[in-house]
Amino acid sequence: MYLLHWPREKGDSQWRSHLCQTWKAVSELYKAGKIKAIGVSNFLPHHMKVLEENFEILPMVNQLELHIGYMQNYAVDYCRERNIHIQAWSPLGRGRIKENPFIVKMAEKYMVTPEKLMLRFLNQQDISIIPKSNNEERMKANLDIYDFTIDEFDMSLLLSLPQLGFSEEHPDL
Numbered sequence: 001m002y003l004l005h006w007p008r009e010k011g012d013s014q015w016r017s018h019l020c021q022t023w024k025a026v027s028e029l030y031k032a033g034k035i036k037a038i039g040v041s042n043f044l045p046h047h048m049k050v051l052e053e054n055f056e057i058l059p060m061v062n063q064l065e066l067h068i069g070y071m072q073n074y075a076v077d078y079c080r081e082r083n084i085h086i087q088a089w090s091p092l093g094r095g096r097i098k099e100n101p102f103i104v105k106m107a108e109k110y111m112v113t114p115e116k117l118m119l120r121f122l123n124q125q126d127i128s129i130i131p132k133s134n135n136e137e138r139m140k141a142n143l144d145i146y147d148f149t150i151d152e153f154d155m156s157l158l159l160s161l162p163q164l165g166f167s168e169e170h171p172d173l
């Protein structure tokens with residue numbers, strides 16, 4: 001899979017044209033069979049529309065910052081309506097949300113670590129996850145998330161939390 005990391009360079013008034021040039025090159029590599037899947041990262045609906053208006057081949061994946069407390073529903077819903085798969089970067093909020101009392105309490109209820117709760121929360125929404133760890137035990141733990149299920153009521157609670165742990169990395173700001 002090959003992803004465009006950001007939709008635009010900050011301050012670039014010609015970003016639409018630059019984006020089209022880049023997507024044209026990537027689409028050609030895909031059509032030539034050199035890349036199996038092409039996608040984007042940090043694309044919001046107004047970035048995606050530039051591609052929709054100019055290309056037949058659209059991204060297959062959009063990799064977004066997604067974790068408990070930062071679910072970017074507008075962008076996620078937009079992609080889902082177009083069958084664009086969603087992948088979460090910083091699914092653990094890079095450590096910023098693990099001490100949140102609400103998350104800690106919910107993790108205790110399910111007898112799991114806060115990190116396991118955070119990963120299962122995304123997985124139950126059919127979002128792929130790419131947690132990063134430099135520690136072998138934590139890498140293994142991050143694969144072992146399927147032996148419990150967060151119930152519908154608790155999913156709704158987690159989905160309705162106010163904003164938490166935003167990285168402050170935004171493609172337009």
Ligand SMILES: NC(=O)c1ccc[n+]([C@@H]2O[C@H](COP(=O)([O-])OP(=O)(O)OC[C@H]3O[C@@H](n4cnc5c(N)ncnc54)[C@H](OP(=O)(O)O)[C@@H]3O)[C@@H](O)[C@H]2O)c1
Pocket residue numbers: 005041042063088089090091092093094095115116130131132133134135138139141142
């Ligand atoms: N597309 C983009 O714009 C974008 C932006 C940022 C990041 N990413 C990608 O997203 C991936 C992950 O994101 P991220 O590194 O920002 O954040 P993350 O995966 O949410 O958090 C990583 C942090 O969590 C710790 N950790 C991992 N597993 C743990 C566990 N089971 N228990 C306790 N702590 C745990 C790690 O420490 P230890 O290493 O000590 O375990 C590390 O400090 C990376 O591959 C990165 O390249 C993409």
